[in-house]
Each structure stands twice: as structure tokens, then as C-alpha cells.
Amino acid sequence: MFLIKVLVIGAAGKVGRLIVEKIQQTDYTPVAMVRSKDQKEMFEKKGVTAVMGDLEKDFESAYADVDAVIFAAGSSKETGAEMTIIIDQEGAIKATDRAVHFGVQRFVMLSSMAADRPEAGDHSIKHYLFAKHRADEYLKKSGVPYTIIRPGPLTNGEGKGRVFLSEHVNGGESISREDVADVLVKALKHPKAENKSFDVVEGDTPVEDLFRH
Amino acid sequence: MFLIKVLVIGAAGKVGRLIVEKIQQTDYTPVAMVRSKDQKEMFEKKGVTAVMGDLEKDFESAYADVDAVIFAAGSSKETGAEMTIIIDQEGAIKATDRAVHFGVQRFVMLSSMAADRPEAGDHSIKHYLFAKHRADEYLKKSGVPYTIIRPGPLTNGEGKGRVFLSEHVNGGESISREDVADVLVKALKHPKAENKSFDVVEGDTPVEDLFRH
Numbered sequence: 278m279f280l281i282k283v284l285v286i287g288a289a290g291k292v293g294r295l296i297v298e299k300i301q302q303t304d305y306t307p308v309a310m311v312r313s314k315d316q317k318e319m320f321e322k323k324g325v326t327a328v329m330g331d332l333e334k335d336f337e338s339a340y341a342d343v344d345a346v347i348f349a350a351g352s353s354k355e356t357g358a359e360m361t362i363i364i365d366q367e368g369a370i371k372a373t374d375r376a377v378h379f380g381v382q383r384f385v386m387l388s389s390m391a392a393d394r395p396e397a398g399d400h401s402i403k404h405y406l407f408a409k410h411r412a413d414e415y416l417k418k419s420g421v422p423y424t425i426i427r428p429g430p431l432t433n434g435e436g437k438g439r440v441f442l443s444e445h446v447n448g449g450e451s452i453s454r455e456d457v458a459d460v461l462v463k464a465l466k467h468p469k470a471e472n473k474s475f476d477v478v479e480g481d482t483p484v485e486d487l488f489r490h
Numbered sequence: 491m492f493l494i495k496v497l498v499i500g501a502a503g504k505v506g507r508l509i510v511e512k513i514q515q516t517d518y519t520p521v522a523m524v525r526s527k528d529q530k531e532m533f534e535k536k537g538v539t540a541v542m543g544d545l546e547k548d549f550e551s552a553y554a555d556v557d558a559v560i561f562a563a564g565s566s567k568e569t570g571a572e573m574t575i576i577i578d579q580e581g582a583i584k585a586t587d588r589a590v591h592f593g594v595q596r597f598v599m600l601s602s603m604a605a606d607r608p609e610a611g612d613h614s615i616k617h618y619l620f621a622k623h624r625a626d627e628y629l630k631k632s633g634v635p636y637t638i639i640r641p642g643p644l645t646n647g648e649g650k651g652r653v654f655l656s657e658h659v660n661g662g663e664s665i666s667r668e669d670v671a672d673v674l675v676k677a678l679k680h681p682k683a684e685n686k687s688f689d690v691v692e693g694d695t696p697v698e699d700l701f702r703h
Binding site for chain 2: 357358359360361362363366367395403404407408411
């Protein structure tokens, strides 16, 4: 059997950890990109390969033999809009550049609802939506096969395994981080998800039925 | 004689006011884009046509019959990195989109030294350099004939009329806002400045001799 390696950027984050778990339930092999040795050990204890990499500095070595990338990194609200530029926008752009360089076969981006129409955001969130928008647009033009997933507001609740996924969803229903992680991992496999962008919120469609038509 | 209209975006700013004055000394006609009625009246008292426009909202009407654009808008340090994204990056990108739409013949961008290599910036300025970099890159790919000017640290001193302009200047010498305004206006005219980017600091070359070869 071929080993399909999926680099998870932002693996130590709330969604990132769930993505790693979901990948472990597939035939694929997760590679968790983390910033600290503690985080690396945490993953290794769970039998997950982890590599050190910092979006603000260097992370090129993390791409060795990687087939696919899921980008789930994000700065926190506490670190301010400076880091929104440096991590959410420029980190994603650098990750895309590396994916081009290393010939990655699929790049799945964790984006945000309304990142495709940042002008619609209210003032407190508009700069964030613009940053995500620039990163998404850069990926779309990069030539790397991509899927962009724009979830509604994230909750910590247990995943329901059912969502509503569409190119555009009206309204801002929420969705659990677990279901988002599930959708991101599902998007890795399906040819129908390639070079497409989707909004996703909680709903009625089983995640396993997504991207079939 | 043909009327050549130059829209100055950010006309009420420190460099913007000087740009308007410099254009008045040429055969061209400045159109000052401003956000407030007070600013509009200030320019009109000086015999300068002024139009209302807000980079964060709408400014499309400002482009009527405009032949060239000088973009000299910038958020202030006080308004934070959110506004760096919304004005310095996205405002410039929107201004570029409008220039494409209206078939503007020249777009002169006031950028910043090191905006072509933001990674080199220290942490306090890196997010700003990234934002300027994205705006510059967007302009370069837009198809609008452009000149990008990246001055060193700006001073309020009187212009010397002499600068050092080159594709890359090593070192961070300063330059007066007046000399920068002079260079931006000079770049409007010269075919040799088209689709090029330059660093500029104070130096020995008379501004009138720039872009000759």
C-alpha cells in the first residue's frame, strides 16, 4: 500500500488536533507541524509523526515527501491584527508557495465564512476576512489543486457528522470544530472537491456523502 | 491643450498635500480625493478640484475622466494593524481594480522601502511591509502601467531636489516628504519609469534628471 502523507499545518490548534485524529481514522498518514517541542512530544506519544515548523520563520523541511496539506493555522485574537497578517495571510501564502515548490497534490484550506466577500463583514472582523480572502485567492491562482472550506462560526460541541455544504450558504449558522475537521479530511480524497470552494454549516447531509456529485 | 487629470488618493495626508502642490506646478491637473467636506473646501480654496471618496467604502465616482492615479493613502499608526489591512493593503488593491476598470494610463504607488522584501523587516514593522508588498504585487499583475516608489524613512524637512533612486538601495537613509512627492509626480511622465519599481533616498541626482535612462 502506498503511504499518503498529509501535512497538517496548525496541528496543535483546536481544529488542527481534530484533523490529525480524523486522518488517523483514514488510510492516510498525518504529519503534524508544530512550533514547540512539547507539542511534538504530545503528538509522538499518540503515535503521530510531528515536525517542527514556524510559519513566521522557516518550515520548508516539513514538506519532505508530503502528498497533501491541510492548512488550519490561525493567529489568536489576543495577538492582534499584526499576526493576522503574518500568520493567517502571509503564513498561508508561504505555505502555498512551498506546496507549489514541492509539487503537493492537494491543498485543503480552512478558511472562514464570508472570506469570499469581506466587504460584507462588520468592522470588527473585516480585516480578518480580507486577510483570509487574500490567502484564498493566492491559493486559487497558485496552480496547486485546492479545496477551500469556509465554515460558519465554530463551536466546541461534539460533531454531529451531518452538515450543509454549498458554494454559498446564506446565514451564519454555526458548526462544530469536529465536523469541520471531518469535512476538511473528506475533501482530501474526492476529485469533485478539487479546485472548489465551499461554505459549510451544520445541517442534514452525512459528511460521508459529501463531494459525490 | 489636452487636460491630463491625475487623481491623488490620500491627498489630505502629509505626502498627499505636497503631491497636489507639485502637480499644480506641471501641465497636469490634480484631482484631490478626500474623505471630509472640510478637506474638500481646503483644496477648493486653493483652486484644486477635490472629490469625496473613502477607501474603506466607495470612491468609484472619483475616477471619472481620470488619466493617472497617485496612491499616497495610508492608515496611521494610531489606528492599528486592522486599518493597515483595510487601507494600506485593501484600499490600494481596490484603487488598482478601479484603475483597471476605468482604463487609467498610469498608476504611481507610494510604497515603502523593504516592501519588496518584508521578511527582512523587524517584527514591529513586518506586518506593514507585508501589507504594502501585497498591494504592490497586485498592482504589478493588474495590467495597469505602474511605477512603484519605495522611499526610505520620511522626514518633514524641506526638499533638496536631489535624490538617489535605484532598483535597490542598500541602507535606510531618509528622504523628505517633499522630495518623495516630487519623485512621484516626475514618475507620471516618463516612459522609462513605466512598469518599474524603485527605492529612493536622499542623494545627489537632481529629481529633474530622473528616469532619463
